[in-house]
Amino acid sequence: MNELAVIHRILDLARWAPSGDNTQPWRFEIVGPHDVVVHGFDTREHCVYDLDGHPSQIALGALIETAAIAASEYGLRLVSTHRASSPEARPVFDWHFSPSDSSTRSPLIDCIQSRSVQRRPLSTTPLTASQKQSLESACGDGFEILWLEGPQARWNTAWLMFHSAKIRLTSPEAYEVHRDIIDWRKQFSTSKVPEQALGTDPMTTRLMEFVMGSWERVRFFNRFLAGTWAPRIQLDLLPGLRCGAHYVLVAKQQARTLEDFVDAGRAMQRFWLTSTHLNLQMQPEITPLVFARYARENRKFSRETKVIDLAQEVKARLEALLGTDASNRAVFMGRLGSGPAATSRSLRHPLEELITTKPTITPTQHG
Numbered sequence: 043m044n045e046l047a048v049i050h051r052i053l054d055l056a057r058w059a060p061s062g063d064n065t066q067p068w069r070f071e072i073v074g075p076h077d078v079v080v081h082g083f084d085t086r087e088h089c090v091y092d093l094d095g096h097p098s099q100i101a102l103g104a105l106i107e108t109a110a111i112a113a114s115e116y117g118l119r120l121v122s123t124h125r126a127s128s129p130e131a132r133p134v135f136d137w138h139f140s141p142s143d144s145s146t147r148s149p150l151i152d153c154i155q156s157r158s159v160q161r162r163p164l165s166t167t168p169l170t171a172s173q174k175q176s177l178e179s180a181c182g183d184g185f186e187i188l189w190l191e192g193p194q195a196r197w198n199t200a201w202l203m204f205h206s207a208k209i210r211l212t213s214p215e216a217y218e219v220h221r222d223i224i225d226w227r228k229q230f231s232t233s234k235v236p237e238q239a240l241g242t243d244p245m246t247t248r249l250m251e252f253v254m255g256s257w258e259r260v261r262f263f264n265r266f267l268a269g270t271w272a273p274r275i276q277l278d279l280l281p282g283l284r285c286g287a288h289y290v291l292v293a294k295q296q297a298r299t300l301e302d303f304v305d306a307g308r309a310m311q312r313f314w315l316t317s318t319h320l321n322l323q324m325q326p327e328i329t330p331l332v333f334a335r336y337a338r339e340n341r342k343f344s345r346e347t348k349v350i351d352l353a354q355e356v357k358a359r360l361e362a363l364l365g366t367d368a369s370n371r372a373v374f375m376g377r378l379g380s381g382p383a384a385t386s387r388s389l390r391h392p393l394e395e396l397i398t399t400k401p402t403i404t405p406t407q408h409g
Contacts, residue, residue, distance in 0.1 A: 045075035048116050049139065053078065054393045055154050056109035059311060060326075061101035062091060063223040064235055064388040068105055069398045080105070080122075080135040081398065087131075090215040090343055093332050095131055096303045100374065102133065103307020104314075111315070113139055114148040130300055153318040158387040160323035161241035161277065163284030164379030166196075173320050177289075180316040181309045184294055188368055191287035195363075199327075199377075200282025202359045206330045207278040209356065211270040213349045214257055226251050229386045238386035242276045281325065286379035288327065290364060292371045306373040317378055327375045334360045334369060 043051070053070050061067055062085075071079040082102045084095030092098050110120040119142040128134035168191060169177075178187050190199050210216045225231035229238045237247055253259045253269060263269030282288070291310055297303050317324050336343045337350075337357035344350060360369045 043116075046072070048118070049075065049078065050393065052109055052112045052116070052118075052139070053396075055112035055151070056105055057390045057393060057396055058154050058157070059101065059105040059108040060157070060159075060314065061104070062097045062328075063089070063219065064231065064233060064390075065089075065098070065101070066233075066391055066396070067098045067101055068396065070393075070396055071398050076139045078137040078139075080137060082133045082135065084131050089219050090213065091219065091329065091332050093335060093343075095300075096297075097328065097332070099133070099300050099303035100307035100310060102135070103304035103309075104311035105307075106135065106137075106304065107308035107311040108154055108315075109137065110308075111148045111150050112154065114142065114144075114146065115151055117142050117145050119143075124301060124304070133300060150312070150315040150319060153315045156383070157315055157318040158384045159239065159325050160381060160384045161239060161281060161325050162381075162384070163281050164323055164377070164381035165286060166284060167286055167380055168192075169286045169322070169378065173322070176320060177313055177316055180312040181291065182312070184305060185309045185373075186292050186294060187313075188290040188292055188364060188372075189287055190289065190363070196283055196285065196288065198359075198363055199288040200279050202330055202356065202363060203278040203282045203327060204274050205352070205359060206333055206356050207274040208270055209333055209349055209352050210329060211260075211273060212264055212352075213344045213346060215344050217254070217257055217260055221254055224254070230389050232389045232391055235388055236386050239384060239388065240277065241281065242273060246272045246276060282327075282377065284379070285377040286322070288377045289375070290368065290372050291374040292368050293373050294371070296371045297373050303373065310374045321380065322378050323381045323383065325377050327377060330356050330360050331369075331372050331375055333357070338370070 049072060065085055067083050067085065069081045071081060073079055084098035085092045086095045106122045113120045118139045121138045123136045125134040125136060174189065181187060223234050225234035225236045228236035230236055240247065242250065250273060253263050291306065291313065293302065293306060297306055314324055333353040334357040337353040342350060364372065
């Protein structure tokens with residue numbers, strides 16, 4: 043296989059890195075047989091969840107880590123350098139691949155394409171000490187894992203998710219995101235989240251599709267027909283109770299810069315791929331972290347006053363669960379457990395659609 047074909051193969055695996063709502067905030071410019079320029083972008087301008095672009099920066103970190111793991115298939119190492127002169131919302135990374143001192147092939151390569159989100163209930167069988175040790179080791183020295191396990195901790199976390207979900211379902215800003223990113227009546231989607239991956243039963247799914255046809259319908263159902271209860275129970279409360287454990291990825295030093303969040307994304311992806319290697323299923327749970335930060339910084343993120351008040355409640359619940367210091371340093375959160383792999387999932391744009399020959403790109407709004 044020639045050098046350019048190797049680069050294409052690495053990029054073809056790297057594109058499977060996770061990103062919020064399957065936004066895939068990257069494009070690749072191949073500039074030589076060993077060099078790639080990655081043009082990143084974030085969705086902060088239109089996505090209420092992408093606070094200051096940090097979730098997109100975490101996704102870019104996951105992309106870099108995935109490429110580094112994929113490179114080990116070919117005895118290569120990746121050096122990724124952030125161009126400090128690039129705009130924060132449009133970061134650029136220079137990738138250089140060179141022969142590695144180690145010829146060890148990472149076992150995580152085989153998990154890159156099979157890793158997915160499982161939003162349905164999982165086994166409540168606790169994780170073993172060996173599993174937790176492997177997952178903690180995967181994160182690296184700059185991060186630690188806070189485990190939320192056992193019936194009481196699962197209940198408290200599920201209740202936190204249940205309250206956070208009310209913001210998702212009553213905020214017009216969140217509605218606009220959900221309206222655009224769900225691919226209705228689909229099992230797979232290359233650019234969105236297919237409805238069958240949501241985790242709701244068929245009747246609730248059809249009701250959600252109808253209600254989300256307009257914000258006026260959402261408001262009516264929420265106000266007069268308890269419209270948030272069924273999805274919150276199915277999407278948040280029951281899955282939160284039905285898992286082996288919840289976990290929080292905590293930075294030892296509070297993440298502040300783009301590089302900090304990229305590092306967090308690399309650690310997150312190692313954790314997620316390791317969980318897949320251990321035959322565990324995973325679902326991210328980052329919305330409480332986002333809403334708590336809005337509240338902590340007194341930032342108005344919605345035109346609905348009640349939603350702002352709900353964020354303060356989520357902040358209080360998160361701090362009661364983790365402690366104030368850990369909640370400030372938390373960069374990612376999720377739930378884990380044994381169970382069947384998801385039968386519906388987000389796919390990715392074909393590699394040829396992600397390769398650009400231009401020095402810069404104008405990202406489109408995904409959804």
